Amino acid sequence: MKFSIQSRRDSQSNELKKLAITYLQEFGLTYDDDQPDIVISIGGDGTLLHAFHRHSERLDKVAFVGIHTGHLGFYADWKPSELEKLVLSIAKKELTVVEYPLLEVTVHHKSGDCEKYLALNEATIKSPDVTLVMDIELNGNQFERFRGDGLCLSTPSGSTAYNKALGGAIIHPNLQAFQLTEMASINNRVFRTVGSSLVLPAHHNCTLKPVSDQKFNMTVDHIHLIQHDLESVKFNVASERVRFARFRPFPFWERVHDSFVSND
Ligand code: NAP
Ligand code: MN
Numbered sequence: 274m275k276f277s278i279q280s281r282r283d284s285q286s287n288e289l290k291k292l293a294i295t296y297l298q299e300f301g302l303t304y305d306d307d308q309p310d311i312v313i314s315i316g317g318d319g320t321l322l323h324a325f326h327r328h329s330e331r332l333d334k335v336a337f338v339g340i341h342t343g344h345l346g347f348y349a350d351w352k353p354s355e356l357e358k359l360v361l362s363i364a365k366k367e368l369t370v371v372e373y374p375l376l377e378v379t380v381h382h383k384s385g386d387c388e389k390y391l392a393l394n395e396a397t398i399k400s401p402d403v404t405l406v407m408d409i410e411l412n413g414n415q416f417e418r419f420r421g422d423g424l425c426l427s428t429p430s431g432s433t434a435y436n437k438a439l440g441g442a443i444i445h446p447n448l449q450a451f452q453l454t455e456m457a458s459i460n461n462r463v464f465r466t467v468g469s470s471l472v473l474p475a476h477h478n479c480t481l482k483p484v485s486d487q488k489f490n491m492t493v494d495h496i497h498l499i500q501h502d503l504e505s506v507k508f509n510v511a512s513e514r515v516r517f518a519r520f521r522p523f524p525f526w527e528r529v530h531d532s533f534v535s536n537d
Pocket of ligand 2: 318
């Protein structure tokens with residue numbers, strides 16, 4: 274088995290990375306940053322986002338597991354003190370994986386150019402300096418004209434990240450779905466939006482269409498993109514899925530409880 278390790282690059286994460294490499298090589302595993310079967314992320318959820326994007330071309334061949342050197346993470350749910358236990362599990366246990374849905378983002382430009390992205394957490398769209406104005410279509414039908422700060426389209430596992438801060442719902446990652454959440458919509462006698470987050474199932478799509486020639490700031494997870502000459506951006510549940518190595522049960526709702534309610 275080949276493994277790779279992504280570190281947040283602080284001294285504790287780097288130290289753990291060195292230890293993990295030594296232990297795993299002692300068990301006969303091979304260090305390989307390019308074609309790993311398993312990627313161990315050491316840092317936080319943000320570190321796992323980096324690891325995910327680094328290997329997003331071969332998601333069907335790689336499983337991720339995360340150690341948190343800061344607070345408990347949703348993707349990074351192993352403690353540094355459990356390193357030896359994790360190494361033993363990787364070396365000795367049959368790899369069992371859980372798969373989570375991803376968001377597919379298709380950006381169409383007026384020139385006809387088109388780019389695709391995969392998000393593990395979410396994609397957001399804002400417009401610098403001026404109010405974002407976009408038509409929102411659901412499955413090709415006009416739903417509303419949105420005016421406000423921006424829009425967030427999140428995966429179920431990303432629902433505990435930016436989406437949660439925007440008042441969106443927490444969605445269990447067993448659901449093949451994505452969520453559209455508003456950022457400060459303008460609502461008055463003239464302008465109307467639904468106001469609630471929408472949860473869309475697999476095979477539905479949401480398309481955002483600019484109403485005027487604006488410059489847009491988009492994010493896909495931690496990646497920032499500036500978009501000019503935007504025709505539309507389409508969102509749907511991706512056919513690709515992300516695989517997490519699971520060596521012990523740590524149910525999603527327990528992670529939600531321990532992260533947001535209490536950890537005793
Ligand atoms: P960051 O600014 O360090 O991340 C913000 C926080 O989000 C960190 O505490 C991070 O955890 C946490 N986080 C990431 N994914 C999560 C998940 N799936 N569930 C719960 N918490 C999660 O930036 P970053 O580390 O590069 O992460 C990028 C993410 O930041 C974006 O995908 C977005 O979700 C989030 N974000 C949140 C807000 C907000 O809440 N207002 C605004 C912008 C971006 P770690 O400390 O473990 O990395
Ligand atoms: Mn972070």
